[in-house]
Amino acid sequence: MEEVAPELLVRESKHRDNTLPDLKGVVGEVRMRMAPNPSGPLHIGHSRMAVLNDEYVKRYGGICYNRFEDTDPARIDPSGYDTIPADLDWLGVKIHKTVIQSDRFEIYYDIAKKLLEMGKAYVCTCKIDAWRDLKNHKKACEHREQPLDEQMVRWDKMFDGSYKPEEASIVVKTDLQHPNPAIRDFVALRIDDTPHPRTGSKYRVYPLMNLSVAIDDHLLDLTHVLRGKDHLNNTHRQEYIYDYFGWKRPEYIHYGRVSVEDAQLSTSKMANGIKEGLYTSWDDPQLGTLASMRRRGVRSEAIRRYWVETGIKEVDIEFSWKTLFTFNRELIDDGANRYFFVNDPIRFTFSGTDSELVAKAPFHPEHPERGTREMRVAPGAHVFIDRNDLKDSPTRLRLKDLCNVELKEDRMIYAGNDLSVLKEGVHIVHWVPGNAVPAEVLMTDGSTKNGLAEPLLSKAHESVVQLERFAFVRVESVSPTIRCVFTHK
């Protein structure tokens, strides 16, 4: 082969083995992290970072941390400490170690104090606006070059309560002449008297992310850091801290913004919506949370495939529900048994035969071995079909898996069982017999479809099924009535 047609072998190697590009600078194992703020459950946007980290750690071997970034006591929803690990677990993301930043305040204080001693930071008691204004004009404030002993006195006063919030902060020096105003001196610690959900009022000096993140990324000895490109400037700021201590920087990879059409992803807006009754809970099908996806019967594998195929470029992207649902349909179709559900039912009385008819509808067209659902229709019995199927005023219809019928007002007359009528343009519709049971489907716009389902659907509790010609749904409960949640078409 090599001798006859070597070019064929070369071509072969051009194909990618993995959709995700290789990481730069990998030596042995890899150490990565995700850094959620425990302010609520994870949503579809968060899942990108989680999946990508997990994929790489699995590819190269190594460890993945979950680090709760809870250094702003005012922006914590304590439920996040439980829901986030559950969401990650559902996604199939393997967390090797969990780190909680609110356990580590003393560590941040230590390092900050060292920066002070090194002359790389200062205690600033300027008014916030005045300080920012000076910075924007590349000017130092009066506190920047104060002698160390004076700085230490003021440092202590931050902790003992002498200063109120906003009256003092620790600022890390960078380069006041830096052309990018976003990179010049940045605040590293501040005072806040809001009680922290985990540490109460024990601490009042809180690190800001650029300090705590730099310290933890270093202490955890991370090799690669994945983050949104909104952190580009933060990365530059953090590099100053790395350089002051001579720490080795991890590889930083920034990925672009994801805009998700038709989805509420703002944690605070979702929380408000729940409070106001707009949404029932975090797993309301209207929301873009992972909890909602799970409830609707979306498989985490579909979400993982979506992010792997999307990759990790710095360009901004538009998320496509259609594509995600296509991936999901591929996963669930084989396992989803078929049932009839008639939305907006119209009642007909069946006639035209002497004996009872029995429909034997397969649970799955590709899996005859799963058997059939039997539905019986006797002369004089009722049959319901969807009002929507009457739109074009058909005179004849085919009741799927049962027989052909002629429609006359509210009567349905048996018209044989010859499938060839389909060639004449007769449409096949789904239907339910007189002993159908009420069922409702919770839609993603918050509305509910109330209809009738074949009785056997009540045996499909907890499974994802296809309501033929309607949609895939997850059967959430079966008593007192059947309730399903819309998955997708």
Add this chain to the structure above:
RNA sequence: GCUCCCGUGGUGUAGUCCGGCCAAUCAUCCCAGCCUUUCGAGCUGGUCACCCGGGUUCAAAUCCCGGCGGGAGCACCA
């Protein structure tokens, strides 16, 4: 305004570093046909892209210059 980043079909991506094998890959959407007792699945076919303008070169999606467009940041949030 300042700083940085980025521009391949509707969407996401491959190719860009080291110019030719790219009249541009794959997936998804969309359209048409076939098949099927679902509007699901399957099969076949189709439409649609290198932001623009110069330059270098035998040759440019790929290199250079200039435009234009988009995004992020300029918080005592993360």
